[in-house]
Amino acid sequence: MKSQNTVPNTGMESKSGRGFQYARRVALSAPGKFLLAVAVMFSLVSIALLTRADEANEQMTLTGNWISTVTRLDPPLPGQNTNFLSLQTFFEDGNFLEENNETVIRSTGRGHWERTGPRQFVNSFIFFRFDAARNFLGTVQPITTITLSDDGSEYQSDTVAKAYDASGNLLRTARLSGVAHRL
Numbered sequence: 348m349k350s351q352n353t354v355p356n357t358g359m360e361s362k363s364g365r366g367f368q369y370a371r372r373v374a375l376s377a378p379g380k381f382l383l384a385v386a387v388m389f390s391l392v393s394i395a396l397l398t399r400a401d402e403a404n405e406q407m408t409l410t411g412n413w414i415s416t417v418t419r420l421d422p423p424l425p426g427q428n429t430n431f432l433s434l435q436t437f438f439e440d441g442n443f444l445e446e447n448n449e450t451v452i453r454s455t456g457r458g459h460w461e462r463t464g465p466r467q468f469v470n471s472f473i474f475f476r477f478d479a480a481r482n483f484l485g486t487v488q489p490i491t492t493i494t495l496s497d498d499g500s501e502y503q504s505d506t507v508a509k510a511y512d513a514s515g516n517l518l519r520t521a522r523l524s525g526v527a528h529r530l
Contacts, residue, residue: 407466407499409437415504415527417447424519426450435527443472452477456489466495468502476510485512489523501528 415433423429433447437460445456458472470491476484489508496502504525510518 407495408439408462409460409468409470409493409495409502410439412436412530413502413527414530415525417506417523417525420522420524433525433527437470443470445472445474452479452481453487460493463492466497468493468495483513485510485515485518487511491525499529501526503527 413435415435416430417433418430431447431449433445436444441459441461443458443460454475456472456474458470460468460470463469470493473486473488475486478484487508487510489506491504491506493502493504504527506523508521508523512518
């Protein structure tokens with residue numbers, strides 16, 4: 348013998364059924380179809396614009412070669428100029444090389460860089476200092492914050508550079524600013 352399911356019909360089922368029928372009737376009407384089409388188009392356009400904004404931000408990178416005009420904000424030491432030029436290479440893998448036209452005898456600067464936000468970066472590197480006889484005097488370790496322009500063709504930078512003697516003792520901290528252009 349088969350048992351019959353005798354669950355009583357509640358008022359809730361009829362109300363939800365009526366609500367569904369009303370929504371279906373509105374969605375299938377001409378104004379309902381139009382509103383549905385507008386909502387779908389708005390969603391698709393929004394997603395495309397958000398995706399494109401993220402892609403544009405990711406394309407804004409430092410990768411490549413730059414020339415920077417650097418200005419010392421603190422009084423220069425004897426023999427140092429207030430301004431100098433710096434050639435910089437930012438590699439895609441985060442490595443960094445730097446040379447400049449200062450008269451001091453020094454090595455090429457080597458370090459790394461990374462993105463910290465939209466059009467924002469930080470870079471740090473180290474170079475050796477030598478006297479005229481090529482004796483090691485110590486190191487300089489600059490740390491630079493960089494803001495890339497809207498079009499990605501130039502940047503502005505603020506640097507704190509710490510100079511150490513051959514034993515690693517801090518000699519001086521200097522502040523610098525710079526404006527760079529892509530080569």
